[in-house]
Amino acid sequence: MALLxxxxxxxxxxxxxxxxxxxxxxxxxxVMSYTDFEMVSFNANYGAEVPTRIEEILDIIKKxxxxxxxxxxxxxxxxxxxxxxxxxxERLNENGIKTELLLxxxxxxxxxxxKKYDWYNLDVTRCATKIVYDYAKEHFNLDEPLWLEKFxxxxxxxxxxxxxxxxxxxxxxxxxxxxxxxxELSRNIFPxxxxxxxxxxxxxxxxxxxxxxxxxxxDENIHLLKKEFFKKDxxxxxxxxxxxxxxxxFEDKKPEMTIYYKGYKGFLSYSVGNTSIIxxxxxxxxxxxxxxxxxxxxxxxxxxxxxxxxVAKMSKELVNGGGxxxxxxxRIQGFREQYVYSKVKMxxxxxxxxxxxxxxxxxxxxx
Numbered sequence: 098m099a100l101l102x103x104x105x106x107x108x109x110x111x112x113x114x115x116x117x118x119x120x121x122x123x124x125x126x127x128v129m130s131y132t133d134f135e136m137v138s139f140n141a142n143y144g145a146e147v148p149t150r151i152e153e154i155l156d157i158i159k160k161x162x163x164x165x166x167x168x169x170x171x172x173x174x175x176x177x178x179x180x181x182x183x184x185x186x187e188r189l190n191e192n193g194i195k196t197e198l199l200l201x202x203x204x205x206x207x208x209x210x211x212k213k214y215d216w217y218n219l220d221v222t223r224c225a226t227k228i229v230y231d232y233a234k235e236h237f238n239l240d241e242p243l244w245l246e247k248f249x250x251x252x253x254x255x256x257x258x259x260x261x262x263x264x265x266x267x268x269x270x271x272x273x274x275x276x277x278x279x280x281e282l283s284r285n286i287f288p289x290x291x292x293x294x295x296x297x298x299x300x301x302x303x304x305x306x307x308x309x310x311x312x313x314x315x316d317e318n319i320h321l322l323k324k325e326f327f328k329k330d331x332x333x334x335x336x337x338x339x340x341x342x343x344x345x346x347f348e349d350k351k352p353e354m355t356i357y358y359k360g361y362k363g364f365l366s367y368s369v370g371n372t373s374i375i376x377x378x379x380x381x382x383x384x385x386x387x388x389x390x391x392x393x394x395x396x397x398x399x400x401x402x403x404x405x406x407x408v409a410k411m412s413k414e415l416v417n418g419g420g421x422x423x424x425x426x427x428r429i430q431g432f433r434e435q436y437v438y439s440k441v442k443m444x445x446x447x448x449x450x451x452x453x454x455x456x457x458x459x460x461x462x463x464x
Contacts (some may be wrong), residue, residue: 111134111135111136111137111163111164111165111166112129112132112134112135112136112137112165112166112167112168113137113138113139113154113157113158113165113166113167113168114126114129114136114137114138114139114168114169114170115138115139115140115141115147115150115151115154115167115168115169115170115172116138116139116140116141116169116170116171116172116225117140117141117142117143117170117171117172117225118140118141118142118284119171119273119276119277120252120255120256120269120272120273120275120276120299121171121224121225121226121252121256122140122170122171122172122225123140123276123292123295123296123299124226124248124249124252124299125170125171125201125225125226125229126138126140126170126292126296127226127245127248127296127299127300128226128229128230128233128239128241128245128249129168129229129233130296131233131239131240131241131242131245132233132237132238132239132240133237133238133240134237137154137157138292139153139154139288140284140288140292141172141436143172145434145436146436147172147174147178148178148181149436149437150436151167151178151181151182153437154167155182155185155189158189158194158196159189159194162193162194163194164194164195164196165194165195165196165197166196166197166198166199167182167186167196167197167198167199168199168200168201169198169199169200169201169202170200170201170202170225170228170229171202171203171204171224171225171226172200172202172204173202173204173206173207173210173219174200174207174210174217175206175207175210176209176210176213178210179210179213179214179217182198183198183214183216186198197216198214198216199216199218200216200217200218201218201225201228201229201232202217202218202219202220202225202228203219203220203221203222203223203224203225203228204219204221205219205221207219218232223253223257224252224253224256224257225256226249226252226253226256227249227250227252227253230245230246230249242303244303244306247306248299248302248303248306250262250265251265251268251269251272251306252269252272253265254266254269255268255269255270255272255273256269264311264312267312268302268305268306268311268312268315270312271302271312271315271316271319272299272302272315274316274319275298275299275302275315275319275322276295276298276299278319279291279294279295279298279323280370281294281323281327281339281343281371282294282342282343282346283366283367283368283369283370284368285367285368285435285436285438285441286350286354286366286367286368286369286438287343287346290346294326297326298319298322298323298326301322301325302315305318320335323335324338327339327341327342329341336371336374339371339375340371340374340375340378341378343369343375343378343379344375344378344379344382347364347366347379351364353438353439353442354366354438354442355386356390356442356445356446356449357449358411358415358449358452358453359453361387361388361405361406361411362385362386362387362388363386363387363388363389363390364379364383364386364388364389364390365389365390365391365392365441365442365445366389366390366391366392367391367392367435367438367441368391368392368393368394369391370391370393372389372391372399372400372401373401373424375391376389376391376399376401377401377403380401380402380403380405381403386405387402387405387406388400388401388402388405388406388408388411389401389402390408390445392429392432392441392445394434394435395428395432395434396428396429396430396431396432396433397426397427397428398412398415398416398418398426398427398428398429399426400412400418400420400424400425400426400427401423401424402422402423402424403423404422404423407422408420408421408422408423408424408425409421409422409424409425410422411425412425412426412427413425413427414452415427415448415449415452416428416429416430416448429444429445429448432444
């Protein structure tokens with residue numbers, strides 16, 4: 098499969114970039130943000146999320162019928178996944194939708210796929226960020242800032258655990274935490290905003306690269322860098338700044354995230370967390386909503402109300418949970434982690450409908 102991206106300076110319409118959810122994965126996307134391609138980015142952890150995101154990308158290409166390259170970095174595909182995406186891309190090209198594949202990775206578990214497909218580029222001697230950076234330097238128009246190459250070396254040192262590169266290794270460890278601790282925005286329902294948050298945090302590390310005790314300074318400033326991202330007009334606690342931003346983001350999500358139970362109006366979020374503060378902030382700002390419920394990837398439910406409805410009773414009815422009138426919890430038995438919000442909502446609304454139907458049947462029998 099020929100790759101148009103090998104032609105330096107060739108401007109294709111879109112690059113759909115799927116990368117991992119750690120420092121190395123997001124740093125690959127940081128590098129690509131300095132190319133002149135139109136980037137549409139996605140992230141996935143290993144397991145079922147990888148084929149889910151690939152399917153999402155393919156669906157967009159089919160709908161838009163756009164000339165595209167699918168770039169996958171810091172994720173190895175097993176032989177089944179490689180065969181499936183190769184067939185799908187071949188089918189797209191047969192239907193006149195010019196689409197290319199390019200995978201840049203360093204995980205040795207992808208060796209079988211790398212031997213079979215020319216688009217599968219495997220190099221176990223460098224981290225994925227360095228592979229992408231070196232590839233971009235050779236094949237793309239990379240308008241990089243002065244600090245990028247040094248940052249790439251930092252990621253390479255910590256990802257390959259090169260402790261002998263003391264500065265890069267120690268600084269890289271703090272950069273890892275700058276990614277793992279940036280969980281305030283749910284990447285399931287706010288993927289673009291969450292990615293922008295993480296990339297901004299990585300860019301902010303550049304301020305410390307040339308300072309003495311850079312790793313210590315960065316460690317001490319992570320909290321301030323987070324506030325810097327969320328702050329708008331005035332300073333506040335990080336919790337309040339985050340709540341204000343999430344409530345603002347929820348505003349655009351109302352049409353798809355509103356639910357109803359027994360005539361009460363609710364809001365269903367997924368993997369947002371911190372429901373006490375964020376849930377209260379949402380209900381105060383939206384008095385027409387009676388409750389909010391957040392579902393974790395494990396199916397744990399966190400209900401919050403602001404005297405609009407007794408969520409302890411609601412939780413008891415739905416999942417045999419409990420709590421207080423304005424704060425309750427429970428768990429959906431058998432819930433499987435989902436990567437698309439619509440599927441989460443389908444599971445929960447099915448539960449609501451079944452409970453309401455059962456109770457109507459009981460009321461009918463009593464009458």
